[in-house]
Structures are given as C-alpha cells and as structure tokens.
Amino acid sequence: MDPMKIAVAKGRIAEKARELLSEGGISFPDTLYDERKLVISSNDGDFQLLFVKASDVPTYVEKGAADIGIVGKDTIMEDGKDVYELQDLGFGQCQLVVAGFPDSFPEDTKSLTVATKYPAIAKAYFDKAGIRTEISRLNGSIELAPIAGLSDVIVDIVETGSTLRDNGLVVLREIAKVSTRVIVNKASYATKTGNVKKCMELLKKGVDERRADYHNT
Amino acid sequence: MRNLFQSAEEEFEIREVFRNSFSPKGYREVNLPVLESYETYESLQSNQSRKSLLKLIDHAGDILVLRPDVTIPLMRELATSSKNLSEELRCWYVQSVFRQSDDHTIPTERRQAGVELFSRQSAVNDAEVIVLACLALTELGLKDFKIELGHAGILQELNRFLHLTEDEQLQVKSFIQMKNSSELASFLIQNNVDKTTRKLLLETAFSYGEPTSVFNRLRETPLNEKMTSIIQHIEKVYERVVALGYGSHVTVDLGMVNDMDYYSGIQFQGFSNTIGKPLLMGGRYDEVSRKFGAQLPAIGFASDVEAIFTAKNNSLKTN
Numbered sequence: 234m235d236p237m238k239i240a241v242a243k244g245r246i247a248e249k250a251r252e253l254l255s256e257g258g259i260s261f262p263d264t265l266y267d268e269r270k271l272v273i274s275s276n277d278g279d280f281q282l283l284f285v286k287a288s289d290v291p292t293y294v295e296k297g298a299a300d301i302g303i304v305g306k307d308t309i310m311e312d313g314k315d316v317y318e319l320q321d322l323g324f325g326q327c328q329l330v331v332a333g334f335p336d337s338f339p340e341d342t343k344s345l346t347v348a349t350k351y352p353a354i355a356k357a358y359f360d361k362a363g364i365r366t367e368i369s370r371l372n373g374s375i376e377l378a379p380i381a382g383l384s385d386v387i388v389d390i391v392e393t394g395s396t397l398r399d400n401g402l403v404v405l406r407e408i409a410k411v412s413t414r415v416i417v418n419k420a421s422y423a424t425k426t427g428n429v430k431k432c433m434e435l436l437k438k439g440v441d442e443r444r445a446d447y448h449n450t
Numbered sequence: 451m452r453n454l455f456q457s458a459e460e461e462f463e464i465r466e467v468f469r470n471s472f473s474p475k476g477y478r479e480v481n482l483p484v485l486e487s488y489e490t491y492e493s494l495q496s497n498q499s500r501k502s503l504l505k506l507i508d509h510a511g512d513i514l515v516l517r518p519d520v521t522i523p524l525m526r527e528l529a530t531s532s533k534n535l536s537e538e539l540r541c542w543y544v545q546s547v548f549r550q551s552d553d554h555t556i557p558t559e560r561r562q563a564g565v566e567l568f569s570r571q572s573a574v575n576d577a578e579v580i581v582l583a584c585l586a587l588t589e590l591g592l593k594d595f596k597i598e599l600g601h602a603g604i605l606q607e608l609n610r611f612l613h614l615t616e617d618e619q620l621q622v623k624s625f626i627q628m629k630n631s632s633e634l635a636s637f638l639i640q641n642n643v644d645k646t647t648r649k650l651l652l653e654t655a656f657s658y659g660e661p662t663s664v665f666n667r668l669r670e671t672p673l674n675e676k677m678t679s680i681i682q683h684i685e686k687v688y689e690r691v692v693a694l695g696y697g698s699h700v701t702v703d704l705g706m707v708n709d710m711d712y713y714s715g716i717q718f719q720g721f722s723n724t725i726g727k728p729l730l731m732g733g734r735y736d737e738v739s740r741k742f743g744a745q746l747p748a749i750g751f752a753s754d755v756e757a758i759f760t761a762k763n764n765s766l767k768t769n
Contacts, residue, residue, distance in 0.1 A: 235723075297726015315727075317629040422629075423596040423701060424723035426659060 237280050237428050240299035242287035246413060249324060250303050254280065256442055257435030280432070291316060291416065300421035301432060306411040307390050311351045317417040319433055322440050325413040329354065331406040332397055333379050333386035338405040348378030349388035358388070358408050376400045460759045461544060464563050467589045468542050472582060477540040477565065482523045484546075488513035490526055493741060496711060502549040504558065516548035520564060521750060522738070528568070529742035539568040544755070563758075564732075566750035571734060573683065576716045577690035579749045583720055583730055584696040586753070591762055595722045595729065597699050599661070599688065600706025602713040602733065603680045608651055612643065626655045627707040657704040661688045664702040687716055712738050718751070724764035729757050 241247045251261050260276045274281050283299055288311075290304035295314040302316075307329055309318060329351070331338060338345070344365035349355045352370045359366045369384060376396055378384045390411055391397060394404060415436060422429050469479065491503060504516040517523050520543050528539070544563040551558075565582050569575040580597060587595050605626065609619055618641070625634035631652060638648045653671055657664050665685050673681065684702065691700055708717055708731065717733030732751025739746035 295726065318633075319629055319631075321632045417629075418726050419728065420721040420723065420726050423598055423719075423721035424594060426701065 235425075236274060236278060237301060237425070237432055238283055238299040239280060239432070240283045240285050240290045240293040240302040240304075242290060242304065243284045246287070246303055246305075246325070247282065247284060249322075249413070250282065250436075253322070253436050253439030256439040259435060288312075294416050294418050297418045297420055300418055300425065300429065302416045303413060304416065305390075306409065306414050307351065307354070309414060309416060310409065311353050313353065314416075315419065317419060317422055318414050319417050319429075320415040320436060322413045322415060322436065324440075325411070327390045327392040327411050328404075329388070329390050329408040329411050330404045331358070331386050331388055331408065332376075332391065332402050332404050333384075334401065335403050335405075337379065337385045345386055346384040347386055347388055348375060348384035350375060351388055354408065355388040376402060460755065461561065464590065464755055464758070465544050467586060468544065468563060468565075471585050471589050472540075472542050472565065475540065475578075475582070477542045477582075480524065480541045480543050482517065482520055482527065482543070482545060484517060485514045486517045486523050486526075488515050490522060491515060491518070494522065494712065494738070499709070502551060504548045504550050517545075518549045519547050520545050520562060520752065521566065521735070524566060525738050525746065525748070526742050528746060529739055529744035532746070533744045535568060535570070535746050539566075541566045541568075561755035562752040563755050564730075564750055564752035566748055568746055568748045570747050571715050571736060571749075573686035573690050576683075576687045576734060576749055577694065579732065579751060580687065580691055580700075580716075580718055581694045581696055583718070583732065583751050583753070584691070584699055587720065587722075587729065587758070590758060592722055592729075592758070592765065594724075594765075595699060595720055595761075596701050597696075598701050598703040598706060598719045598721070599684060600703045600717050600719075601680050601684055602708070602715060602717055603676070604654060604704050605707060607674070607677050607680070608655060611647065611651065612641070614641070623707055626705045629656060629658075629705060631656050655705045657702065659701060661685075661697075661700055661702045664704075684716065708733065716749070720751075720753070722761040722765070725757055725761040727754075727757055729753055729761060 239250065241250045255261065259280055261273055261282070262276060271284050272281055283293065285293055287304060288308055290302040291309060291312040291314040293299040294302040294316050303322070305325055342364055345359065346367045347355050347359065348369045348371050350371060352368050355368055356366065371378060375387045375389045378387050379402060380400060386405060388408065391404065397403060415433065417429055488505060491500065503518055506514050508514055524541065542565045544561065546559050547562050548559050565579060567575060567579050583597060605623060612622065614622065621637065622634065625637065634655065635648065635652060638651065650671065654677065657668060665681070668681055688700055691697055706717055706719065712735045713733040714736045715734030719728050720730040722729055730751050730753035734749040736747040
C-alpha cells in the first residue's frame with residue numbers, strides 16, 4: 234500500500250505524534266532527531282511523517298499532499314480549510330482569548346483596534362459581537378501591541394497567562410478552547426478509509442494509554 | 451500552468467466521453483448563456499455564496515452575474531416554458547462557471563461537465579444519474595474512484611429533533627461537515643440533549659463506510675419513521691447501482707453536508723485516490739424550480755474537468 238502521509242509541525246507536536254504512534258506499535262528510526270530531515274518513514278514503511286510549519290499543516294491536508302495532519306485547533310479555525318477534524322488528541326491545551334489592559338474592553342464597546350496572529354478568527358469573533366474592528370496582523374510578540382499603542386486589545390493563545398501578567402495585561406474574553414487535533418483529507422477518507430481509521434485508532438490508543446497513565450500516577 | 455493545447459484536448463475528450471456514453475441513454479447536450487440576472491441567485495443562495503458571484507452592470511443599471519453554475523440557469527430556462535414535468539428530460543453539458551474567492555490561488559473560471567435528469571424521485575431515477583457518474587469516470591480512465599452517498603434529509607431531521615437557534619444549527623452543521631464527533635457530543639451535552647437521543651444522533655450523523663455494513667448497523671438503531679424511510683431509499687438506490695455493476699465504488703456517508711443548500715434528497719460526491727479534492731458533486735433538488743414558479747423535480751451532478759484530468763494524469767505517473 235501507499236504509505237499514509239502525516240503532516241506534523243516540527244518540534245513538540247512531531248515528537249508527540251511519533252510517541253503516540255510508537256505506543257500504537259508503529260516505530261520510526263532515530264533519524265527523527267536529525268533536524269534537516271523533512272520526511273521520515275516508519276520502519277514498516279506504512280507511515281510517513283512530513284515535517285512542515287504548523288500553519289501549513291491544513292494546506293498540505295486540504296490539497297491531499299498529506300492524508301492526515303496533526304495541528305492545533307487555533308490553526309484549523311484560522312484557516313477554515315475544507316477537511317475533516319476527526320480527533321481531539323487532548324494535549325497542547327490552551328485558550329484563545331481577547332487580552333489587553335483591564336479597562337481596554339468595556340461592555341458597551343462599539344469599536345476596537347486589534348493586533349493578532351489570527352485575523353480571521355478575530356474578525357469572525359468581533360463581527361458576531363457587533364463590534365467594528367481595525368485588525369493588524371502580527372507574526373510575534375503580540376503582547377507588545379497594546380503596550381506600544383498599536384492596538385487596544387490582542388487576540389492570541391494563552392497557556393498559563395504569565396507572559397500577559399508580566400506585561401500588565403489580562404484576559405478579557407475567552408473565544409475558544411484549543412488543543413491538538415487530527416485532520417484528514419476528504420479524498421483520503423473516501424478512498425483509503427481502512428488505513429485512515431487504523432491510524433485514528435493507533436493515535437487514540439496512544440492518547441488513552443497516556444490518560445490512564447496520568448490517572449494512575 | 452496547464453498547457454493551452456492540452457486543456458483544449460481534455461475538453462474535447464470529456465465531450466466525446468459524455469456524448470458517446472450518454473446519447474444512447476437519451477441525454478442531449480445543452481448550451482447556456484454565460485450572463486445571468488442577479489435576481490436568479492439573490493433568493494437562492496447564502497450570503498457567502500452571493501459574495502462569490504462575479505457581477506457586472508448593464509446599460510439599464512441592472513446587475514448581471516457570470517453564471518456560477520449550470521444547474522440554476524438551466525432550471526430557470528426550462529421553467530419559463532413548462533410549469534410541470536410533462537415528460538422526463540435528460541441533458542448534459544460541458545461549460546465554464548465563474549466564482550470569485552478571497553483566496554486568489556483559486557481560479558475564478560472553472561470548467562464543469564455535468565448531467566441533469568428532470569424526473570420524479572425514485573430509486574431507479576436517482577440511481578440512473580449515479581451510474582452515469584460512475585460510467586463517465588470509468589470511460590475517462592479512472593479506476594480507483596469512490597462515490598459517497600448521502601441524503602439532505604438527514605441533517606434536516608437532526609435539526610428538527612434539536613430545536614436550535616439558527617446560529618446553533620450552523621454550528622451543528624459544521625461539526626457534522628467536519629466529522630467532528632467529539633465537539634458535537636459536548637455540544638449536545640451542553641444543550642441538555644438526553645443520552646438516548648445523543649447516541650442516536652451521533653450514530654446516524656457519523657455513519658460512514660461500506661454500504662451493506664452501514665445498513666445492517668442502522669437496522670439495529672431505533673430510528674423514527676422519516677429517518678427510516680430516508681435510509682430505505684438510500685438502500686434501494688444502492689441496490690440498483692449494484693445491479694448495474696458499480697456497487698464496489700459506493701460508500702455511504704450519512705453525515706454528508708453540502709454547501710449547496712438546495713439539495714432535497716439523495717446527494718453524492720466522487721473522489722479519486724490520486725487527487726485531494728472532489729471530482730464531482732451532485733444530488734436531487736426538487737424544490738429549486740418552485741422559486742421559478744414551476745414544479746420540475748430533478749437530479750444531477752457536476753464534475754470538475756480540471757480535477758478529473760489531474761487525477762487521471764497523477765494515476766498515470768504513479769503506475
């Protein structure tokens with residue numbers, strides 16, 4: 234059979250994916266630790282991990298260059314690609330929030346300036362709330378925007394909130410809960426149903442075992 | 451960039467296949483105007499799809515659109531001459547359609563090759579069009595394709611169960627469309643849907659796979675009358691497709707949600723293992739003609755010509 238191609242973000246998610254699959258019985262050679270490798274195949278040849286930038290995972294999956302992708306819910310929401318979202322792996326938990334100074338977002342707000350890595354999510358959220366926005370797209374150090382006077386508020390993901398606190402910012406609204414999800418190309422789901430389901434079971438098994446371990450310790 | 455000559459050859463090839471395969475079955479080619487009145491689409495489409503229309507203004511100040519599909523103009527054209535279905539009508543076409551998107555990498559003009567059968571809903575009529583789709587793909591040289599079979603009535607039934615606001619309905623629709631069972635489950639819990647109903651909804655909305663095993667599983671699920679009759683209809687259509695020799699290509703997907711809101715009965719999508727996007731989409735749309743003051747039930751499909759030839763070329767490369 235053709236190998237199942239799984240697109241993952243380099244780093245933490247790639248490492249987790251490899252762990253989950255190996256707990257399900259799919260082992261990979263140690264070359265995973267070679268930073269320059271872009272593709273590695275499992276020892277049985279049935280699976281391939283493609284290392285891509287996190288924000289590119291949905292594109293690879295929508296176009297079918299990868300059958301499966303493992304990526305954060307925030308990226309899925311921002312991209313709005315036409316894919317299936319089959320599983321919540323439960324790790325990488327954080328929140329997508331509106332943050333700013335404590336008085337930046339009063340109840341009767343009519344318009345706001347917003348800085349974010351997630352312009353689509355921000356626009357959808359504020360449009361629904363009936364608030365007019367001017368959105369600036371940033372690529373990093375989002376917390377700086379309100380401090381430097383670039384925007385009233387930011388839309389970003391927070392894990393512990395310590396970066397916000399250190400800069401005198403607070404969470405003003407919660408938009409969504411985020412965790413790592415498994416997405417699947419629609420044609421792969423239709424034409425390789427058995428293999429996709431097998432892969433989902435392996436990942437699920439890894440996740441369940443982890444949950445059991447966590448509860449036992 | 452696709453070669454200009456190659457593109458013309460492909461169009462010629464797909465026309466030949468459609469003509470040779472469908473003429474003996476009574477289908478005739480149609481041509482439709484490229485320009486359509488904006489009013490035709492105004493009431494038919496969602497906000498999002500209205501935005502995708504390419505508009506222009508004529509000398510009288512009226513808004514025109516470049517046709518975003520063939521189905522609607524054909525229906526409008528037929529409805530002006532006949533208000534009722536006096537006899538069945540069979541058509542096919544290869545025509546360009548125009549849709550604009552925020553994503554500039556998606557071409558605005560795409561060629562569609564499709565079929566429309568104006569006839570009342572029956573397993574025989576519905577299966578006829580699905581079999582034509584299989585026949586066309588086979589004749590075009592595609593082998594490992596799958597036709598997913600669903601039904602617009604399923605989502606309608608689920609919504610009737612749930613008494614949701616319009617916003618919540620959209621949410622449920624998007625969970626089902628993305629096969630996101632975990633989030634739909636938590637949504638149902640949040641909305642105080644009892645456990646039995648929850649199980650029932652999740653089981654039907656995410657039923658997917660080899661038709662016989664899906665139907666067998668559903669026979670053990672306690673469904674209401676409407677749901678049972680929908681599933682019986684899908685089963686009859688499937689049996690008919692099997693009898694005509696294409697059963698191995700069919701998969702059942704009860705959670706199929708189409709962005710085209712006008713489908714009212716059976717709906718289907720075709721995929722190949724050599725391209726990531728759908729080759730074709732279709733379904734029954736019995737209510738559309740009412741908007742034009744007629745009663746013309748119909749079923750059809752439209753295939754994406756570029757997708758079909760990309761799939762074909764990719765499969766030649768790998769073999």
